[in-house]
Amino acid sequence: EVQLVESGGGLVKPGGSVRLSCVVSGITFSKAWMSWVRQAPGKGPEWVGRIYSKNDGGAIAYAAPVKDRFTISRDDSKNTLYLQMNSLKTEDTALYYCTTPSGTYYGSPYVFDIWGQGTMVTVSS
């Protein structure tokens, strides 16, 4: 069974930092193209960023609202995806999901057919 399990969320003060983790099982993580998607309360999903597999160059892309503040990384030896979030703003308050295509046969890193349960980050003083 494929599983994505996020952790690390919580209450953070504006300007603070937090690191989210996503442990992946059931697929070959080292080959996976991984993304973070967030969803603010009562709002639609918002893509945060993506990291390719090292075999595919490992390129990372970010959405404009988080660029230069958030950093995506991966540890293939631990089957874990990370999201380092710095200089947090109240508008970063959201449920953060990690997600991925179940296989490269989709031909796109954005066919998100596997999702975690999400971890909530609340930025408030």
Next chain:
Amino acid sequence: QSGLTQPPSASGTPGQRVTISCSGSSSNIGTGTVNWFQQLPGTAPKLLIYSNSHRPSGVPDRFSGSKSGTSASLAISGLQSEDEADYYCAAWDDSLGSYVFGSGTKVTV
């Protein structure tokens, strides 16, 4: 702000056909493919349609997708009560350099 515009709501009675539009531009739908997601309350989004019109394994054939120019559509035929959910289109946007989700459509049965 989303580059993909959807009607905020749609509704139908059981058995009816409902269509949801997704309007984009030449920088997203016009040059790429569209995916559709269904989100039930309190759950993660679920992939419904990928690459404009393809259904992942397990998605009923009541759901179908199409794309024409800079717009896409999701159709739900034989509407069922369990289809009551939020639906989002999504596509890569070359101008933004970002993957964007539509504004979302709440379907009421």
